[in-house]
Amino acid sequence: MRNILRRMGSYMKIPGLLLIAAASFAFAMFQGGFVSWFLFYTFLPFAVYPIILFFYPMKDFKAERLVSRTECIAGENIEISIRITRRSRFPLCYLLVEEMLPRKLSAGGQSAKAIVFPLFKKEITLHYSFENMIRGEYYLQEIRVRTGDIFGFFEKEESFELRQKLLVLPAYYDLPYRQLENFFDQGLAGTTKKLQRENSVVSGIREYQQGDQLSWINWKATARTNKILTKEFEEQKNHDLFIILDEETSDFFEELVSFTASFAHSVLKKGIQIGFLGTNEEIILPVRGGDIQRKKVLYQLAKAEGGQSAASVRVFDMNKAMLPPNAVLVYITSNLTDASIELLGSYKRNMAAAVFCLKKDPFITEYENRLRHAAFKRGIKVSFMEHSHLEEGLSGVIAQ
Structure with missing residues (x-):
């Protein structure tokens, strides 16, 4: 309804301009003299131009967007050019070009609006970043x-649908190799003895010892020697990791995402396979390695949104069958609670x-110390980090 009234108002301006032009002409005819005709001819262009502009087809315009790159790291710049072309050289007093930005970009202080004075130009190129x-x-x-x-009697507008995706990955850095080695050497990268043996290579046989499982018995060797002999394993550590990011409301959510990206990038760089799950995401990334997995994890982190109410219990319930049974579970959060410890303990x-x-x-507060001891009893290692020292990597750990 508003658009209809707006168009009707524009049409009503045409008779008004023609009436004013006719009145000035009549005044010049009856009054005569230089001043009267000077006023008429002075006013005439300002009356005729808006009328011609009113019928000027905006479909004559074409727009094109050129992007320097479609993917970058947080904190970097993206250069964009907009090229406007038209077929005719009809003079235009001004041209306002505006890129309609997503809400998050506008809220971040980005702007993409410019006014130019093309006059007779058929092509205009604007640059912004x-x-x-x-x-x-x-x-x-x-x-x-x-x-x-120039007087604002008429305004014409045209919109061009030009869909373009921009992906801004989280900032990440290489964690020190020594810190990664400490992470694995402290037993976090090894599974329990039972799992180590079940997933290790058989290196020989030995006599049965109390605590050995029946599945380890070598029945052929037992039958030959009349002694119960079991398989001897070459124990190996499993270095696969499964990362879970807590996407609950946090004042340090961006730092949390950056650390998660850095941790994933660093361990993948060392040849370790990882999986990933965000507590607000329905998509789980199975344990994989290589550059393709790194890109998938960074993409998921780029889309991660804090501020939502993360239903961690629901996420675990939906994906517990997908959690690898022999990988290290790494939970990254900024809000550790008794419920979190209990939840991890029940699903690990x-x-x-x-x-x-x-x-x-x-x-470290008394409450955090208590959480750390409670986690230790459940076989979970807790490390607290100060957010202002994240760029130091794991060396920013203030409590082990």
Whole structure:
């Protein structure tokens, strides 16, 4: 309804301009003299141009967007050019070109609006940049072009649907190799003895010892020697990791995502396979290795949104069958609670588990000490990190 009234108002302006032009002509005819005709001819262009502009087809315009790159790291810049072309050289007083930005980009202080004065030009190119990009997945949808006469009698607008995806990955850095080695050497990367043996290579046989499982018995050797002999295993550590990111409300959510990306990037770089799950995501990434897995994890982290109420119990219930039975469970959070410890303890089964908790203060509280001891009893190692020292990697751990 508003658009209809707006169009009707525009049409009503045409008779008004023609009436004013006719009145000035009549005044010049009856009054005569230089001044009267000077006023008429002075006013005439300002009356005729808006009328011609009103019928000027905006379909004559074409828009094109050129992007320097469609993928970058948080904090980097993206250069964008907009090229506007038209077939005719009809003079235009001004041209307002606006990129309709996603809400998250606008809220981040980005702007993509410019006014130019093309006059008779058939092609115009505008340049702008998104500086210090914020992590996320964005879709540029539309470019709007607006023009009008100098007095604002008429305005014309045209929109161009130009869909373009921009992906801003979280900032990440290489964690120190020594810290990664400490992470694995402290037993977190090894599963329990039972799992180690079940997933290790048989190196020989030996006599049965109390605690050996029946499945380990070598029945052929037992029959030959009349002694119960069991398989002897060459124990190996399983270095596969399964990372779970707590996407609950947090003041340090971006730092949390950055650390998760850095941890995943660093362990994949060392040839370790990882899986990933965000507590607000329905998608689980199975344990894999290589550059393709790194890109998948970074993509999931780019889309991660904090501030939602993470239903961790529901997420675990939905995906517990997908959790690898022999990988290290790594839980990254900024809000460690008794419920979190209990939940991890109930789902880790025979898996080794570790928790990285991001916190504001550099000191461990009594409550956090109690959580750490409760986790230790369940076989879970907890490390607290101060958010301001994350760029130091695991060396920023303030409590083991």
